[in-house]
Amino acid sequence: MDDEANFSKKIRAIAKKPDKCGKRYSGFIINGFRFHTISRESKRKTQNSGVVNKADDGVNYYGRLSDIIELSYGDDYKVVLFKCDWYDVYHRAGIKQDEFGFTLVNFSRVIHTGEELEHDPFVFSSQVEQVFYVEDRKNEGWNVVVRVTPRDLFDMGTEAPSGDATV
Numbered sequence: 001m002d003d004e005a006n007f008s009k010k011i012r013a014i015a016k017k018p019d020k021c022g023k024r025y026s027g028f029i030i031n032g033f034r035f036h037t038i039s040r041e042s043k044r045k046t047q048n049s050g051v052v053n054k055a056d057d058g059v060n061y062y063g064r065l066s067d068i069i070e071l072s073y074g075d076d077y078k079v080v081l082f083k084c085d086w087y088d089v090y091h092r093a094g095i096k097q098d099e100f101g102f103t104l105v106n107f108s109r110v111i112h113t114g115e116e117l118e119h120d121p122f123v124f125s126s127q128v129e130q131v132f133y134v135e136d137r138k139n140e141g142w143n144v145v146v147r148v149t150p151r152d153l154f155d156m157g158t159e160a161p162s163g164d165a166t167v
Helices: 001-017
Strands: 022-024 027-030 031-034 051-054 060-073 078-085 094-095 103-106 122-124 129-133 143-146
Touching: 001 078, 027 078, 031 060, 031 129, 051 078, 051 143, 060 103
Parallel strands: none
Antiparallel strands: 022 060, 027 031, 051 060, 051 129, 060 078, 078 122, 094 103, 103 143, 129 143
C-alpha cells in the first residue's frame, strides 16, 4: 500500500505542473557519478562532463553535459534534467571502432540540438552513466570513449552455495 500511495502522490505532483522557477547547477552527483557541466570543467584539469545513455533500442548515445536543471513540483517531487551535446552515432563520420575495439566519437558531429521537437537534448539524470573522452592523437578530431564504474561500487563476487548448513 505504501508504494501505491507514494506513486499516486508523485502523479498528483506532476499533474500540478512544475514551479515557475527552476534551479540550475554546474555539478551534480547521482548513482555514484560526479558530473560537471562543460563550462565548469573548462576551468579545471579534471573531466566530468562525459555521458552515455543506453537507449531502449540498444544504441549507446555519447555526449557531454552542457546544463543541469532541477524542476520542482511543489514540495513533493523534484526532477533533475541533463541537457547534453549529443554526438552522431548513426554515421561513420560520427562514431567508429579502432583496431583495438575502442569506441571513438567525433565531437564535430552534433545531433539532437533541440531545433526540432523530436531532437530533444534533455535526459533524466538517472538515465546516464559517466564516460571520459581521451583525444586520439592518431585520428585528428576523434576522442576515445573510456567507461568508468561509479564511486563506492565494489564487485563482491558471488558466494558459492554451500552443501553444509553448519552453524
